[in-house]
Amino acid sequence: MELWFTEKQTENFGITMKIHETYVNEQTEFQDLAMVKTEEFGNMLLLDGMVMTTEKDEFVYHEMVAHPVLYTHPNPEHVLVVGGGDGGVIREVLKHPQVKKAVLVDIDGKVIEYSKKYLPSIAGKLEDARVEVLVGDGFMHIHDHKAAYDVIMVDSTEPVGPAANLFTRGFYQGIYEALREDGIFVAQTDNPWFKADLIQSVNKDVKEVFPIVRVYGANIPTYPSGLWTFTMGSKKYDPLEVDETAIPEIDTKYYTPRLHKAAFVLPRFVEDLIK
Ligand code: SAM
Numbered sequence: 001m002e003l004w005f006t007e008k009q010t011e012n013f014g015i016t017m018k019i020h021e022t023y024v025n026e027q028t029e030f031q032d033l034a035m036v037k038t039e040e041f042g043n044m045l046l047l048d049g050m051v052m053t054t055e056k057d058e059f060v061y062h063e064m065v066a067h068p069v070l071y072t073h074p075n076p077e078h079v080l081v082v083g084g085g086d087g088g089v090i091r092e093v094l095k096h097p098q099v100k101k102a103v104l105v106d107i108d109g110k111v112i113e114y115s116k117k118y119l120p121s122i123a124g125k126l127e128d129a130r131v132e133v134l135v136g137d138g139f140m141h142i143h144d145h146k147a148a149y150d151v152i153m154v155d156s157t158e159p160v161g162p163a164a165n166l167f168t169r170g171f172y173q174g175i176y177e178a179l180r181e182d183g184i185f186v187a188q189t190d191n192p193w194f195k196a197d198l199i200q201s202v203n204k205d206v207k208e209v210f211p212i213v214r215v216y217g218a219n220i221p222t223y224p225s226g227l228w229t230f231t232m233g234s235k236k237y238d239p240l241e242v243d244e245t246a247i248p249e250i251d252t253k254y255y256t257p258r259l260h261k262a263a264f265v266l267p268r269f270v271e272d273l274i275k
Pocket of ligand 1: 028047051052053082083084085101105106107111134136137138139155156157158162163164166188
């Protein structure tokens with residue numbers, strides 16, 4: 001019998017994949033967690049029925065969370081990843097030699113545990129000496145650490161369940177205070193086809209807190225609509241003023257120095273959302 005999984009984005013639209021095998025399907029303290037093997041995208045992590053990452057296309061999301069912001073800050077030594085328990089963003093962060101310490105705070109230790117087991121190419125750098133892995137609430141961590149980080153990356157689930165308060169103005173204010181005087185943060189902000197309201201409300205809230213706010217996009221086939229957005233808030237440095245010729249060619253599959261500014265060129269319907 002064929003087994004197919006559908007992530008429903010609306011009552012009438014979803015993304016469907018053929019499942020080869022189910023490794024894990026359990027309710028953790030915080031969310032429904034499933035780890036499955038797909039025919040098309042390799043192993044895949046699902047939380048509350050939503051695709052978090054797959055072995056085949058994870059590189060787009062993880063590179064595009066990490067590199068635009070790290071190549072905008074001239075000296076990112078202390079980095080925080082909120083969420084991100086699959087380890088993909090940390091793997092990319094470690095490609096930056098200036099980073100002395102990268103702290104990861106995910107609320108759900110089970111995500112970390114199963115990612116290490118079933119997604120080793122993604123989670124394989126979580127044991128690196130520069131990495132500190134904490135299991136806890138990113139919201140609380142932000143509030144307990146003032147002026148501690150150069151760069152903060154929010155690699156969270158959608159704004160439901162444990163991540164609901166990671167999409168609030170109070171959280172962005174906390175991030176502002178957790179950053180040093182020239183700090184920058186970036187957050188994944190979902191897709192403009194079905195989550196236009198979210199992109200608009202995040203943009204409004206971040207603009208109330210940060211002087212420089214930029215939105216960029218990337219193509220991710222297993223995320224609803226394929227067009228994903230990221231919102232950056234910065235105290236001082238503008239990603240659009242970066243000298244692309246000074247960005248080194250590192251080992252990536254999506255991000256390039258040429259793409260750094262190009263990713264911020266948005267289709268008009270997305271531009272209109274954040275005017
Ligand atoms: N890339 C994915 C996406 O956009 O669909 C998200 C990756 S997934 C690893 C996000 C992680 O955020 C989950 O492991 C979840 O446990 C974590 N998370 C959710 N709420 C959190 C919170 N309040 N504090 C820390 N981590 C949180």
